[in-house]
Amino acid sequence: MSQPVRTPTDLTSAVAGGVGESPQRPDGNLKVRGEFAYSSDLWHEDMIWGATLRSPHPHARITGVDLTEALKVPGVHAVLTHADVPGANACGVEQRDQPVLAVDVVRYQGEPVALVGADHPETARRAMERIVVDYEVLEPVVDAEAAARGECAPLHASGNVVRHVPVRRGDQSATAEVVVTGRYEVGMQDQAFLGPESGLAVPAEDGGVDLYVATQWLHVDQDQVASALGLPLEKVRLALSGVGGAFGGREDLSMQVHACMLALHTRKPVKMVYNREESFYGHVHRHPAVLHYEHGADRDGKLVYVRAKIYLDGGAYASSTAAVVANAATLGIGPYDVDNVTVDCWGVYTNNPPCGAMRGFGAVQAGFAYESQMDRLAGVLGLDPVEVRLRNAVREGSTMPTGQVIDSAAPVAELLELVRDRPLPAATGGELDLRQMPGGVSNTTHGEGVVRGVGYAVGIKNICFSEGHDDYSTARVRLEVVGGEAAALVQTAACEVGQGLVTVVQQIVRTELGVQRVSVLPMDTSIGNAGSSSASRQTYVTGGAVKSACAAVRARVLELYSRQTGTGPAEVGRLGAELRGGKLVSSHDVLADLADVLGGDAVDETAEWRHRPTEPIDPETGQGNAHVQFGFAAHRAVVDVDVELGLVKVVALDCAQDVGRALNPQAVLGQIQGGSAQGLGLAVMEEIRTKDGKVRNPSFTDYLIPTVLDVPPMGVDVLERADPHAPYGLRGVGEPPTISSTPAIVAAIRAATGLPLTRVPVRPEHITGT
Amino acid sequence: MRVNVTVNGEARSADDVWEGESLLYVLRERLGLPGAKNACEQGECGSCTVYLDDVPVCACLVAAGQVQDREVRTVEGLADGETLDPVQEAFVQAGAVQCGFCTPGLVVAAHDLLRRSPSPDDPEIREALAGNLCRCTGYEKILDAVRLAAAKRGA
Numbered sequence: 001m002s003q004p005v006r007t008p009t010d011l012t013s014a015v016a017g018g019v020g021e022s023p024q025r026p027d028g029n030l031k032v033r034g035e036f037a038y039s040s041d042l043w044h045e046d047m048i049w050g051a052t053l054r055s056p057h058p059h060a061r062i063t064g065v066d067l068t069e070a071l072k073v074p075g076v077h078a079v080l081t082h083a084d085v086p087g088a089n090a091c092g093v094e095q096r097d098q099p100v101l102a103v104d105v106v107r108y109q110g111e112p113v114a115l116v117g118a119d120h121p122e123t124a125r126r127a128m129e130r131i132v133v134d135y136e137v138l139e140p141v142v143d144a145e146a147a148a149r150g151e152c153a154p155l156h157a158s159g160n161v162v163r164h165v166p167v168r169r170g171d172q173s174a175t176a177e178v179v180v181t182g183r184y185e186v187g188m189q190d191q192a193f194l195g196p197e198s199g200l201a202v203p204a205e206d207g208g209v210d211l212y213v214a215t216q217w218l219h220v221d222q223d224q225v226a227s228a229l230g231l232p233l234e235k236v237r238l239a240l241s242g243v244g245g246a247f248g249g250r251e252d253l254s255m256q257v258h259a260c261m262l263a264l265h266t267r268k269p270v271k272m273v274y275n276r277e278e279s280f281y282g283h284v285h286r287h288p289a290v291l292h293y294e295h296g297a298d299r300d301g302k303l304v305y306v307r308a309k310i311y312l313d314g315g316a317y318a319s320s321t322a323a324v325v326a327n328a329a330t331l332g333i334g335p336y337d338v339d340n341v342t343v344d345c346w347g348v349y350t351n352n353p354p355c356g357a358m359r360g361f362g363a364v365q366a367g368f369a370y371e372s373q374m375d376r377l378a379g380v381l382g383l384d385p386v387e388v389r390l391r392n393a394v395r396e397g398s399t400m401p402t403g404q405v406i407d408s409a410a411p412v413a414e415l416l417e418l419v420r421d422r423p424l425p426a427a428t429g430g431e432l433d434l435r436q437m438p439g440g441v442s443n444t445t446h447g448e449g450v451v452r453g454v455g456y457a458v459g460i461k462n463i464c465f466s467e468g469h470d471d472y473s474t475a476r477v478r479l480e481v482v483g484g485e486a487a488a489l490v491q492t493a494a495c496e497v498g499q500g501l502v503t504v505v506q507q508i509v510r511t512e513l514g515v516q517r518v519s520v521l522p523m524d525t526s527i528g529n530a531g532s533s534s535a536s537r538q539t540y541v542t543g544g545a546v547k548s549a550c551a552a553v554r555a556r557v558l559e560l561y562s563r564q565t566g567t568g569p570a571e572v573g574r575l576g577a578e579l580r581g582g583k584l585v586s587s588h589d590v591l592a593d594l595a596d597v598l599g600g601d602a603v604d605e606t607a608e609w610r611h612r613p614t615e616p617i618d619p620e621t622g623q624g625n626a627h628v629q630f631g632f633a634a635h636r637a638v639v640d641v642d643v644e645l646g647l648v649k650v651v652a653l654d655c656a657q658d659v660g661r662a663l664n665p666q667a668v669l670g671q672i673q674g675g676s677a678q679g680l681g682l683a684v685m686e687e688i689r690t691k692d693g694k695v696r697n698p699s700f701t702d703y704l705i706p707t708v709l710d711v712p713p714m715g716v717d718v719l720e721r722a723d724p725h726a727p728y729g730l731r732g733v734g735e736p737p738t739i740s741s742t743p744a745i746v747a748a749i750r751a752a753t754g755l756p757l758t759r760v761p762v763r764p765e766h767i768t769g770t
Numbered sequence: 771m772r773v774n775v776t777v778n779g780e781a782r783s784a785d786d787v788w789e790g791e792s793l794l795y796v797l798r799e800r801l802g803l804p805g806a807k808n809a810c811e812q813g814e815c816g817s818c819t820v821y822l823d824d825v826p827v828c829a830c831l832v833a834a835g836q837v838q839d840r841e842v843r844t845v846e847g848l849a850d851g852e853t854l855d856p857v858q859e860a861f862v863q864a865g866a867v868q869c870g871f872c873t874p875g876l877v878v879a880a881h882d883l884l885r886r887s888p889s890p891d892d893p894e895i896r897e898a899l900a901g902n903l904c905r906c907t908g909y910e911k912i913l914d915a916v917r918l919a920a921a922k923r924g925a
Contacts, residue, residue: 027870028862029854031867031873032859032867032870033848034846034877035805036870038871043802194810194905242870244870244871245869245871275811435893500868667865670906670911673909674906678905699810700810707901708902708913709897709900711910714908
């Protein structure tokens with residue numbers, strides 16, 4: 001079969017820029033020209049279109065399926081159900097508890113039931129209308145707390161608790177002079193990446209399939225797809241197409257198996273592209289949460305104990321709920337030093353939409369609650385909210401509630417002081433500009449009823465995979481002379497999802513091998529696992545693998561030099577030879593031109609690299625060195641609130657974050673500002689609203705993400721306190737800013753209104769009380 | 771039906787177009803121009819912004835038949851061969867591109883703004899780009915890019 005078009009290409013860049021600089025992205029020109037090949041742009045001359053029939057019910061028994069009329073629609077090539085799944089009808093990123101296509105029960109609205117392959121998307125839609133599915137509608141389980149208490153009918157054979165993590169530290173019956181309690185809620189946030197789930201599956205002559213797709217983790221997809229297709233891994237080859245954002249929402253499968261089933265069945269290339277409504281049903285969301293907290297402190301505001309019960313609604317299938325629960329539990333009291341801790345976190349099955357990974361991953365939900373509690377404590381004690389945090393902030397050497405000692409920089413106090421000491425924005429006033437007002441050009445106020453507030457928050461996030469996970473990446477680096485110049489090629493399976501990993505790996509190769517021209521091969525499964533583009537881990541882990549592969553290449557180059565010159569390896573070692581500027585240099589001499597050393601040879605090395613191991617946590621006490629690294633960020637938010645209409649204008653949202661070492665300062669700012677904006681969305685705009693398990697707002701008309709009018713100027717202070725355990729001392733950047741942004745904004749709204757505001761997103765009626 | 775349309779200065783035609791198809795579908799799936807993006811297909815995100823007779827529109831909201839005998843200019847038609855338009859160049863330089871899915875629409879919207887208003891202030895830039903969603907950047911670098919592009923054009 002001929003090759004599809006608009007598939008990924010090599011990204012070559014000779015733009016100078018090593019580690020610590022901000023060279024342009026190698027895919028930037030393609031992206032601004034509209035020529036970058038995203039997964040929804042894939043095309044094949046013989047392709048047909050795939051579509052997915054989904055359950056309209058959150059919970060129902062399937063009593064019959066009739067495909068007869070659908071198959072009669074002209075232009076339809078195939079209509080498939082669970083009976084056509086060639087292998088195991090089970091998928092899931094951590095536990096394979098989700099059917100590829102529903103068999104006799106559906107557990108959420110939008111669960112895939114049948115597939116259609118047709119010559120046009122509209123033909124497929126008409127055929128889907130003619131599939132008759134008989135449902136016996138069942139009562140949906142929608143209350144996560146009740147599910148955790150075992151009060152609901154079990155949705156899976158294992159019951160409704162996916163995981164319970166207790167954390168016990170110190171005196172479990174500690175008492176304190178000052179006690180504050182609170183119950184908090186976090187709504188269901190959507191990743192709302194702009195590029196919809198999409199891809200192209202091409203049947204291969206060997207009976208296998210080539211799948212071009214947008215994902216966060218090629219190898220975990222490959223495992224699940226091969227298992228569902230009943231094929232050996234080598235017959236299921238995945239290639240990463242252009243990814244239009246991810247934020248956790250692409251860790252689970254969407255159309256991967258479905259497109260492959262249709263392709264293998266019809267022997268035609270099959271393209272599948274979700275529209276926005278289907279995308280809301282087609283990926284997991286951030287767990288909504290109910291969080292009960294009790295903080296005990298002395299009169300000086302020093303915390304004596306924290307007790308918390310956290311309920312995370314995992315929806316119909318496990319996805320990554322188990323890991324989200326561990327994060328919420330182990331990071332559940334925030335970046336504070338507390339001797340006595342009792343935290344219990346449950347993740348449960350319900351018939352709500354499935355929830356899993358989203359940027360911040362459990363730490364976001366806990367962060368809203370513990371930071372709200374810190375403000376409450378400050379209020380009761382009459383302390384400044386920053387001051388109460390400073391008195392309890394962890395630092396290097398502090399012990400987490402899990403017993404883990406923080407063994408690298410933890411400048412929490414300094415981050416708080418940085419945002420506190422930034423100049424405040426000018427008061428709204430002077431010449432009226434509606435665009436600066438709450439309500440904007442809706443012309444709802446000219447300043448009357450508008451009150452300003454300022455709020456602070458700080459957060460903690462684990463970086464990389466935790467709890468003993470074998471977290472590694474694989475990189476191949478090849479060095480050879482091209483056109484008289486030494487040039488490098490780098491290959492990984494690490495997914496570029498927009499964060500700029502392709503830029504960073506080029507920077508690392510330039511720094512390590514002293515060459516300018518570096519090509520990044522398209523990411524695919526022809527090389528070993530890179531792990532997921534999640535947990536703020538790719539620069540750390542794949543960066544580590546690329547650095548390690550470069551070290552192996554450099555060692556080979558030195559061997560070549562040693563052989564060519566008769567200089568003994570020990571002597572080469574003594575010279576401290578390095579590769580710089582296309583040359584082999586010692587500390588004070590140029591030893592050779594790299595191109596001359598290489599000659600016609602290519603040096604090609606592949607390295608697998610792991611960060612230092614972590615440990616599982618004790619299932620009874622939550623104790624253990626579960627995390628490899630912690631990231632910290634602090635925010636200060638300034639808001640104007642129209643207290644009569646409940647409208648909020650975020651005026652400023654400044655952040656300070658420790659990034660260990662900024663490998664690419666421009667990209668670091670992009671991560672911090674982008675993460676802050678997503679936190680703003682959760683604070684005042686974004687929620688998937690459900691009723692009886694049904695999604696009420698699956699569109700960008702009704703699910704609002706921040707526009708450029710909603711996001712204020714965001715000043716950023718970047719600290720670089722190297723972590724000696726990490727490559728270049730770096731600290732994962734992507735997630736921490738998403739955690740503290742939300743509680744800082746809500747704190748500012750509280751400061752403006754005096755309202756308790758225990759739920760996010762804050763809606764106008766929460767402010768007006770109407 | 772057959773649709774005849776001038777795209778980026780070139781006369782094009784598409785056959786067997788179903789009447790329900792959008793201009794976006796015709797550009798992406800029939801004319802080989804996937805630059806305009808399919809992020810929401812309901813006119814909310816601006817990712818499919820193209821010029822129709824020199825006016826920016828969401829291509830997803832224009833029925834294919836409406837472009838008969840009219841002129842469309844897409845993001846693919848902004849650069850002069852290898853030379854990027856100043857707006858495109860500024861987006862790359864300023865770090866305004868992450869995943870890039872919003873970029874084609876924002877580039878066209880910013881291009882249109884700077885034609886109308888060569889030196890916009892920040893509130894004017896924000897207003898002009900308010901119909902274009904970006905999920906990666908928090909918009910700060912996009913604002914930088916438009917300021918930079920204005921300076922480049924003025925230079």
